[in-house]
Amino acid sequence: MNADTASFTSTPADPEGAGQQSSEQLGTALYAAALGPLNAPHYLAAFERLEATGRVLPGWNWAAAVTTLVWMAFRGLWRALAGYLAGLGVLALALWGLWQVGTPLPVPVLAGLALAAVLLAFVLPGLYGDVLVHRQVRRQVDAAVAAAPSLRDAMLLLQARAPNKPRLLWLTVGSAAALMTLVALGAWGCGGWPIAPILRRWWKARRWLPRLPRLHQLRRLNRRRLWLRLHRRQ
Incomplete structure (x- = not known):
């Protein structure tokens, strides 16, 4: 046991148990450093469940379901964000095309399809948001451990790059400004405001x-x- 892992380990009587416990504690500490201070217990519990089963299991994440775009940007899920926006764009174009072509489907059916698409856009991130964060954090931990000369330096690197409250504040203000701009432009285009x-x-x-x-x-x-x-x- 070196000095870098001494603060995360204990010394039980069984050496194998000591090694397993120290490895679990060190992994939890690295995950917590990469997650940041916001809502870390929720993700640590989800990570433990995913790693115990070894399968992709759905859970529920309110932040991913309600504020999907802000949540993805806050957690640094840029690939998932690009795929999510692309999927929303394709879905919106498909619904708009059905409406413009004059499909024989009645209006209530089209409204139901639109409502189902909106619910799906919120439900899917809520169910598999923890899985996305788990994969992202594992990549970040592996990269930090490979790049840093010691585990303590890797932890400091993860803490420096972790999501924090100022990032959340800027994202919230920016998203609110963007939403107000879209609403204003939409109202101006409709000629009502x-x-x-x-x-x-x-x-x-x-x-x-x-x-x-x-x-x-x-x-x-x-x-x-x-x-x-x-x-x-x-």
Whole structure:
């Protein structure tokens, strides 16, 4: 046992049990370092279940189901994100083509197909999100262990690259801005919401925002001067 793994191991009486326990503890510590501080216990439990069975088992991940795009970007699942967007694009084009061609299918059937597609787009990431993260984390751990001179350096490297709260904050703000932009453009394209006057009013109001504290100070000063004048007259 070297100094790099001493903090993750114990010394039971059985040497084989000690080696197995130290290996499990070290693997858990490397996984935790790669996962980051957010929702790590959920993924560690899912990883333990997947590695115990050795099969791809479905689970449930609320973050992957509800906020699929943000979750994939946050976890660095770029290949899965590209495939997911490509699948959504193909599905949307297929539904749009059926609608434009004038298929004999009734409108309720097309609406049901669209609803099923939307549910599938949310259910599949929720069921197999833990599997995607498990594969991603295993690749990251293998690459870090191969690149670092010691296990402690590998753990530090994984912690530096792990998802964190600032990344989640930037992704949340960016996704909210993108959603608002899409909604505004969609409303503008439908002709139901004139967004240009609203943007002009916001821009004019924005120029006055830095002046508000100054205006407040001037009002207080004017009130003070008026009070002094009235007091002198009396």
